[in-house]
Every structure is written in C-alpha cells, then in structure tokens.
Amino acid sequence: MASDTGRLRADAARNRARVLAAAERLFATADPGKVTMEDIARAAGVGRATLYRRYSSPAAVALALLDEHERRLQERIIRGEPSLGPGAPPGERLAAFYAAMADLLEQHLHLALGAETGSARFRTGAYGFWRLHVRTLLVAAGHAEVDATVDLLLAPLAPELYQFQRYQQGLSKDRIVAALAALARRVLPVAAGQ
Amino acid sequence: MASDTGRLRADAARNRARVLAAAERLFATADPGKVTMEDIARAAGVGRATLYRRYSSPAAVALALLDEHERRLQERIIRGEPSLGPGAPPGERLAAFYAAMADLLEQHLHLALGAETGSARFRTGAYGFWRLHVRTLLVAAGHAEVDATVDLLLAPLAPELYQFQRYQQGLSKDRIVAALAALARRVLPVAAGQ
DNA sequence: CGCGTAACCGGACACAGCGTCCAGTTATCG
C-alpha cells in the first residue's frame, strides 16, 4: 500500500512524496492525535481534495508511513535468523518479537499513535500478521485456549500503553522489554505446558 | 464524583438526573465514540452550556456513569470474600479480578468505550486503583520487574480489546475469562517464582 | 412571608475541521 508507485503521473508522484515527508514531520512534531487533514495539506503545499484522493484520514497517512517499517519486521520474522525468525522455541520467539516491537514503538511511536489508536489498531493489516504469528507460536507450544489468548498477548503492545509506560511512568525501553520477555517465557515455557 | 448530590438546587438536581439517564440511553444505543455533547444535551432536554457546566466532554459523562459500578467492584476487592478479596494466593486473586473486570466490561462495555478509550484510560482514577491492586499482587508473589509488569497485565482489559474479542472474533465471555485466568496463573504461580 | 442575592439555565455566536464538488490544468496516448 505504501509502495504502489507503479505508473503514477509525474506531478502526482511529486505530491505524494511531499505529502509523506510533510506528514512524517508533522506527526513527529505535534501531538499525533491532533494532526488534521488540513495541517498535512498545508504543510505539503497541496490542496485538501488532493490529499483526500489518496488518504481518507490522518490515520491513513500515518499508517502508510508505518507500513514500510512493519513490513521490514515481518520479513525478519518469516525469513530472518532466530530467535526472531523460525527455529527458536516459541517462548524465545515471542520474547524476541516483543523486543522487536518495542524497538519499532520506540522509533516510530508518533506514527503508531497517529495510525493505530484505539480500536483502529485491530483493523490494520499489520495486526492480522502479528496475530497470525503469535497464534502459530501458541499452537507450537501446545497452549490451550489459543484463540482467546492471542489478543491478550498482543495487548501489551498497544502504542498508547507504551507511551504511558515510557513517558508517564518514566520506564526505560530496556525495563519494558525485560518485563515483556519475562511474560513471554512464563506464558510459553520451554517444557510445553498443557 | 458520581455522588456529590449533596446540596444541589432542585432544578440542578433534576437536570443532572435527566442528563445521566439520557446519556446512559445514548451510549447504549449509538456508537459510543460518536456521541456528542449536542446529542446528550438534546436528549436530556437541556442547553449545551448547562451540560458543559458539569462535564467537559462526552467521555466525562460516561465516566461518571461508569464510576459507580467501578466503585462497587473496588469495595469487593478491598473488603470482600476471597478469591476476589484478600486471603487467596496472588494468582487466584488476579484471576478473580480478571473475571470481575470481564463481567463489568460485559455489562457496561458501551460506557467503558465512551469513557476510557485510547490513552484516556490511563488518566482515570479507576486505572490508578487497578494498578495499585495488581502491583500489590505482584509484590506479594515476589515478582521481579514489578513496575513494568503492572501495566502489561492490565493491558488485556482494554475496553477496545474486549469489544474486538467479543464481537469481531465472536468469543464468549467464558472463553475470554478462561484465557485470562490461565494467564494469571502462569504469571503468578502458587510456588512464587523469582 | 416577602425580598435580595447568588447560582443556574439555555439560546446565540464565532470558529475550526470535515468531506465534496467543479472548473481549470496537465500528462499521456494515438
């Protein structure tokens, strides 16, 4: 979705780039929840209707920017080295996944907050991928109640929560990652429980 | 906050009741995220300024309604019977707390969605209470990384998540509760880990 | 019991953002 640059009129492509660059800047600078379509359009030097042509909301713009980074992580999960990639025991893979997601949130929190806030998070394609991945790990570990547990294990990765822990509670990324890892190893222990 | 009915002019009290009743109805009927101050005022037969006098946003109204129910649960946690109340081992208390919260969400999901959506959830007084309770359980169980783990364990109770699991994934309340209980017992096992 | 005061009420106002439409412009294809 972020890379359908294929066959695009020269001026359209130029504007597309302008919009994404301006949005990246805006979301990083201002409160991500308060960026409006008008803001983005003005910052990009583009009319509002032009913006609406391709994106239906500020969240959609943020999502397009975030998408690229998430794809890269998805690639590493599918084909990368353990423990993130295949090969490691489920608990370790989950811990590695948690750590990688924390990295992503640390780097692009503003985009995540702009894109996946509230229940919108569950409707993104990326969430479907994370869900499938964790589900696989649960099955591999022989966990009972797989379907209900998947989303419980993804809940700690909500962007708003990371923001709260990091900047309200003042926790370092490392401590959050450590807690996530401990959680992962307890829920999916090496000696697979029932 | 929900019960400062003390010394209130007759007409003010009447309007207060009208507003809360109308809001209760509205949040249950319509999409809780799309209820506006104007909607509430109109439904209550009250001017907008009157509404703003006491509540700063639709979320504040929903919060006032939810508050009462949450207080009751808080009472049961502090002084009630085990496993919800004091006496039971931490893992069991956490499981009971999860079950009680699921009950609350099942009954008043619309209010929770109206009040505690997104990062607003962390700013409510209620969240502080849940946080303190879970923190106590973690300490009692001798858990490491208490501060970072508290919020991770509360994340699965986000209203949006419950809505997603229940109505998008089609899971029953019982299955969600079962998964939460399993999680609780693994994170806080009877033989207290480090 | 009646009056003064303080609090309350609700309509009016100005404003910001939304989403769409349309007329002008520009790139691409035959």
Next chain:
DNA sequence: CGATAACTGGACGCTGTGTCCGGTTACGCG
C-alpha cells in the same frame, strides 16, 4: 500534435465545539 482522461486545489455547506450573557429561579435572612 491534438484529444482524452486524470489530477489539482479553491470554494462551499455542514456539523460540532466551547464560551458568553441576559433572563430566570431557588434559597436565606430579616
């Protein structure tokens, strides 16, 4: 090189917000 299809951006009407102010109503005191 001309026709066509797509892109662009300013303008418009709408909805919701938050505040202000003149009128009204309940309470306390003499």
